Amino acid sequence: MLVLSSPSGAGKTTISRRLLELEPQLALSVSATTRAKRPGETAGVDYHFVDPTEFNLMINRSEFLEYAKVFDNYYGTPKAQVAREIARGRDILFDIDWQGTQQLAHNAREDLVSVFVLPPSTRELERRLHTRAQDSAEVVAKRMAKAADEMSHWAEYDYIIVNHDIDSSVESVRAILRAERLRRQRQIGLTDFVKGLREGQ
Numbered sequence: 001m002l003v004l005s006s007p008s009g010a011g012k013t014t015i016s017r018r019l020l021e022l023e024p025q026l027a028l029s030v031s032a033t034t035r036a037k038r039p040g041e042t043a044g045v046d047y048h049f050v051d052p053t054e055f056n057l058m059i060n061r062s063e064f065l066e067y068a069k070v071f072d073n074y075y076g077t078p079k080a081q082v083a084r085e086i087a088r089g090r091d092i093l094f095d096i097d098w099q100g101t102q103q104l105a106h107n108a109r110e111d112l113v114s115v116f117v118l119p120p121s122t123r124e125l126e127r128r129l130h131t132r133a134q135d136s137a138e139v140v141a142k143r144m145a146k147a148a149d150e151m152s153h154w155a156e157y158d159y160i161i162v163n164h165d166i167d168s169s170v171e172s173v174r175a176i177l178r179a180e181r182l183r184r185q186r187q188i189g190l191t192d193f194v195k196g197l198r199e200g201q
């Protein structure tokens, strides 16, 4: 489970989309949210857009692996898709905030690799939120006001990337993914393979 978190606008969604094009063994966990759909977003692809009543029903039915209130809306990771992808042997990418990351770490620390994406500067963060041009000035102001709070969680993450340049940030995440896939405990069948080698096979 590969988690990307950042203050809003630092670039994790952009990095995630590129990664998914380049890494066929990686699947995106599609979250449910009560926030309104942005122009260009597709229901079921970017998010499952649900109303607060449906979100509450999902909580009561224990359908979330984690959920949190972020800014003024609720966001949650449905368990079912994650279980399906894991059963298919794929790695899963989560674009979630620090609260969700803490919940995943609490339940599955060994299976989690977490990356925090920082903006090159506060000014550039604000510029990115404005140039994305998908949120009102009021929403941008709210997200900027929360950025320092969110960044205070950077030290809880395994890896930190300062997102100056999108191509090199994507390559950094790919390097993390490659190295983490090579970890001894993540290589299935290794014990038998080495046993065979030692027996001369």
Ligand SMILES: Nc1ncnc2c1ncn2[C@@H]1O[C@H](COP(=O)(O)OP(=O)(O)OP(=O)(O)O)[C@@H](O)[C@H]1O
Pocket (backbone or CB within 6 Å): 006, 007, 008, 009, 010, 011, 012, 013, 014, 015, 128, 129, 131, 132, 163, 164, 165, 166
């Ligand atoms: N390295 C970069 N250089 C310049 N612009 C960038 C870079 N990375 C992302 N951007 C731009 O910054 C804006 C915000 O990026 P993005 O939507 O990926 O942020 P985010 O961290 O996912 O935000 P949110 O948490 O609100 O979903 C977008 O317009 C994106 O094209």
Ligand SMILES: Nc1nc2c(ncn2[C@@H]2O[C@H](COP(=O)(O)O)[C@@H](O)[C@H]2O)c(=O)[nH]1
Pocket (backbone or CB within 6 Å): 005, 006, 007, 008, 031, 032, 035, 066, 067, 068, 070, 075, 076, 077, 095, 096, 097, 098, 099, 100, 101
């Ligand atoms: N804890 C969770 N956080 C989530 C989830 N899905 C998205 N997010 C985070 O919310 C903010 C805002 O996202 P936006 O799309 O409205 O800009 C951002 O930090 C996301 O990472 C989730 O399922 N759980």
